[in-house]
Amino acid sequence: MSCCHGCFEFVEIDEEVAKSTVYFQDGVRRIDYILAYRDMEDEDPQNKEIRDIFEDNLMKVGVHLERAPKEESQDSETSFLKLHVPWKVILRYAERMKLKLPLREDKPEYQHHHNAKSDDCCCCSYKSFKKVMYCGGCCYINNTEKEEAIHARCQSDNYTAVFERDLIESFDIKSQDEFINDTVRSRIAYRIMNEARHGTSKLDVGVQHLLTTEAYIAAYPLHDPMKGKGTFKHGTAEEDLTRMNIREILYCEWARWGKWYKFQPLDLIRRYLGDKFALYFVWLGFYTKMLFYASFLGLLVFVYSGITLNRKPTVKEICDSDYPTYAGDTVMCPLCDGAAGCTYWNLTTTCLSAQVSSLCVVIQVSSVFSFYT
Numbered sequence: 001m002s003c004c005h006g007c008f009e010f011v012e013i014d015e016e017v018a019k020s021t022v023y024f025q026d027g028v029r030r031i032d033y034i035l036a037y038r039d040m041e042d043e044d045p046q047n048k049e050i051r052d053i054f055e056d057n058l059m060k061v062g063v064h065l066e067r068a069p070k071e072e073s074q075d076s077e078t079s080f081l082k083l084h085v086p087w088k089v090i091l092r093y094a095e096r097m098k099l100k101l102p103l104r105e106d107k108p109e110y111q112h113h114h115n116a117k118s119d120d121c122c123c124c125s126y127k128s129f130k131k132v133m134y135c136g137g138c139c140y141i142n143n144t145e146k147e148e149a150i151h152a153r154c155q156s157d158n159y160t161a162v163f164e165r166d167l168i169e170s171f172d173i174k175s176q177d178e179f180i181n182d183t184v185r186s187r188i189a190y191r192i193m194n195e196a197r198h199g200t201s202k203l204d205v206g207v208q209h210l211l212t213t214e215a216y217i218a219a220y221p222l223h224d225p226m227k228g229k230g231t232f233k234h235g236t237a238e239e240d241l242t243r244m245n246i247r248e249i250l251y252c253e254w255a256r257w258g259k260w261y262k263f264q265p266l267d268l269i270r271r272y273l274g275d276k277f278a279l280y281f282v283w284l285g286f287y288t289k290m291l292f293y294a295s296f297l298g299l300l301v302f303v304y305s306g307i308t309l310n311r312k313p314t315v316k317e318i319c320d321s322d323y324p325t326y327a328g329d330t331v332m333c334p335l336c337d338g339a340a341g342c343t344y345w346n347l348t349t350t351c352l353s354a355q356v357s358s359l360c361v362v363i364q365v366s367s368v369f370s371f372y373t
Contacts, residue, residue: 021225024066029084030182032189035207036218039070039079047215054198054210055081061192062089078217085189090180093188094163101179102158104172183274186221193219223247224272246272305358315358319351 022031037051055065068080085093094101158172173179180188193207203209210216224247244252246268254265264285270278309315316323328348336342 022222024064024082024084029064030185031082031222032085032182032185033083033193033219033221035081035083035193035216036078037081037216038077038214040077047213050198050204050210050213050215054196054207054215057196057198058083058192061196062086063189063192083189083193085185085192087176089192090185090188091163091165091168093191094180094184095165097188097191098162099184100160101163102160102172104170105158181271182221182224183272187274189221190219226251309355309358312358315351315354318347318354 023029024031037047059065062085064084064086066082066084068082070077070079073079161170163171171179190207195205196207197205198210198215207216207219211219224245226248250265250268250272253259253262254269264281266278266282269281310320313323313325317325317327319328320326321328328346328351330347332345332347334342334344
């Protein structure tokens with residue numbers, strides 16, 4: 001499968017191999033979180049007891065667990081515990097966490113076939129997506145056969161409300177994976193782990209405490225698998241956008257040095273990394289854009305300094321021997337006391353330093369620049 005324009009061409013690998021990295025062994029239940037720990041003979045027995053209590057409490061909540069023995073790890077010392085949160089538990093914690101989820105809505109036809117150039121669509125063309133448009137939280141591609149597949153990858157533009165299980169019919173649940181994406185599932189799994197107890201003390205609660213005591217050495221969610229590997233090659237296969245997961249699209253169209261001048265696919269960033277990360281990149285993009293104007297002003301200041309360099313009295317007094325108040329022939333004291341090679345010197349030897357200092361500082365416009373920054 002070839003990636004987007006300017007990216008690289010993938011070589012297909014076995015779908016089952018890619019799937020095995022993010023699913024339980026049954027190939028159905030997706031891994032929502034991973035816990036890693038050292039499984040060694042000289043391990044502190046208390047750590048094993050604490051883990052057993054913690055894992056029992058996770059199962060009481062309804063979390064499914066599957067263990068990957070240390071023999072399957074690269075160092076033959078680390079075991080991994082896979083966590084999967086079932087749908088009923090997901091809904092229960094979505095209500096507890098007061099998550100805002102999309103409501104069911106009958107959208108007008110014009111919203112699905114909207115012209116990207118219309119006045120009521122505040123959007124930008126992401127050119128390297130081959131005419132994919134981002135408008136109001138959706139993404140569009142000028143190809144009716146691909147539009148639905150691409151639209152499904154973007155954050156829904158429905159109205160949202162705090163989720164309640166009693167009103168589940170009012171929410172737009174087209175599929176479980178679309179309604180609760182992987183980012184939200186990871187948040188819920190992390191919330192469950194932070195509420196699970198592993199002892200009788202008031203402080204014996206949460207996975208963070210277990211990480212501090214090294215009962216577990218790591219806790220993390222999984223990325224979507226890259227479904228292939230390849231070498232850098234320009235590709236133009238537009239249809240591959242419908243086959244790639246969000247991570248692959250972000251890698252091809254965003255997380256590359258060659259895409260620094262492109263608009264950020266904020267909807268996909270929000271869907272894959274979460275609201276906080278998306279907000280950070282929104283701010284980073286705005287900040288970088290504003291710095292462009294500041295750098296333009298700084299360039300004007302620099303050019304102005306170069307043009308007026310030889311007109312400044314502080315420079316002419318040192319460098320211009322014809323200047324009425326020329327002081328370049330002033331004899332200066334040695335820069336060191338009694339050391340060999342320290343002699344008297346003329347002020348004119350600092351001409352270059354004076355020019356550089358004057359080039360970098362322009363008093364006339366420094367107040368304007370400081371006001372902007």
